Amino acid sequence: xxxxxxxxxxxxxxxxxxxxxxxxxxxxxxxxxxxxxxxxxxxxxxxxxxxxxxxxxxxxxxxxxxxxxxxxxxxxxxxxxxxxxxxxxxxxxxxxxxxxxxxxxxxxxxxxxxxxxxxxxxxxxxxxxxxxxxxxxxxxxxxxxxxxxxxxxxxxxxxxxx
Numbered sequence: 001x002x003x004x005x006x007x008x009x010x011x012x013x014x015x016x017x018x019x020x021x022x023x024x025x026x027x028x029x030x031x032x033x034x035x036x037x038x039x040x041x042x043x044x045x046x047x048x049x050x051x052x053x054x055x056x057x058x059x060x061x062x063x064x065x066x067x068x069x070x071x072x073x074x075x076x077x078x079x080x081x082x083x084x085x086x087x088x089x090x091x092x093x094x095x096x097x098x099x100x101x102x103x104x105x106x107x108x109x110x111x112x113x114x115x116x117x118x119x120x121x122x123x124x125x126x127x128x129x130x131x132x133x134x135x136x137x138x139x140x141x142x143x144x145x146x147x148x149x150x151x152x153x154x155x156x157x158x159x160x161x162x
Contacts, residue, residue: 007036010056014039017049061097062089087113 011034020029029048039045044057060068071086085093091109094102 004036004040007040009036011036011039014047017051019047019049022046022048022053060085061093068093087116 014034021032022029023046039056040058043059044055046055047053062068068085068089069083071089072083073086074081075084076082087109091106091113094106094109
């Protein structure tokens with residue numbers, strides 16, 4: 001569920017930026033009158049300002065803002081804390097939306113994601129993750145010489161990066 005209390009402030013910020021609606025038919029973008037209520041009347045706005053193109057969405061593809069907030073990172077800009085969706089969640093949302101413009105951006109976003117999260121080195125997981133990353137089946141118990149890793153023919157249990 002998305003709160004509407006921020007929409008009047010969003011409208012004021014868009015006016016300050018000189019935001020204009022962009023479309024394929026009108027590459028220069030065009031001005032539009034708006035207030036908090038009118039912004040909330042659409043699911044998405046495709047906008048342009050002096051700083052570049054950007055989209056505002058009130059209903060992201062996938063599981064919504066509550067899900068995005070779970071892994072969001074807080075970035076401080078000019079003393080204001082701003083939650084920013086995790087790049088992996090942005091990529092997943094764009095895959096689900098599957099719009100032509102998302103399809104064009106996915107290779108670049110996936111490349112950025114791969115650079116931000118390089119594959120970990122082979123070998124046993126760190127001791128702090130050993131028990132949660134590869135749980136021992138009930139009754140199996142530890143074995144001498146065990147590396148804490150599953151047999152090669154079984155995929156490892158996925159771990160969540162922090």
